[in-house]
Amino acid sequence: MNISAIKFETPDIRDIIGDEEYNDLLATAEGLTLSGCPFCGGEATARIGTTWTIPTVSVFCTSCGCMTPRGWTGGKINGGTYSLPEKLTESAAIWNRRAEI
Numbered sequence: 001m002n003i004s005a006i007k008f009e010t011p012d013i014r015d016i017i018g019d020e021e022y023n024d025l026l027a028t029a030e031g032l033t034l035s036g037c038p039f040c041g042g043e044a045t046a047r048i049g050t051t052w053t054i055p056t057v058s059v060f061c062t063s064c065g066c067m068t069p070r071g072w073t074g075g076k077i078n079g080g081t082y083s084l085p086e087k088l089t090e091s092a093a094i095w096n097r098r099a100e101i
């Protein structure tokens with residue numbers, strides 16, 4: 001994944017998650033490969049943001065805008081806490097999954 005292509009919706013995400021997790025996030029992104037969009041063949045990248053103050057991540061198509069569900073890193077709603085790198089890896093796996101037809 002091209003690091004420069006990641007869209008950071010929340011400019012201060014580094015302050016929210018801390019330097020260690022931020023660096024881990026970039027290293028994780030570097031090691032991921034995203035398939036082309038299943039609908040239009042466009043290039044995909046990740047969108048990092050927050051819902052309220054909880055960091056979220058999704059993978060989306062830069063051409064048509066379709067996207068994976070937002071992966072929440074934690075909070076009371078899902079009863080657990082995950083790191084952004086973990087959720088980025090999960091979102092990439094969801095994006096890359098293709099049904100056999």
Ligand SMILES: [Zn+2]
Binds near residue numbers: 037038040061065066
């Ligand atoms: Zn697309």
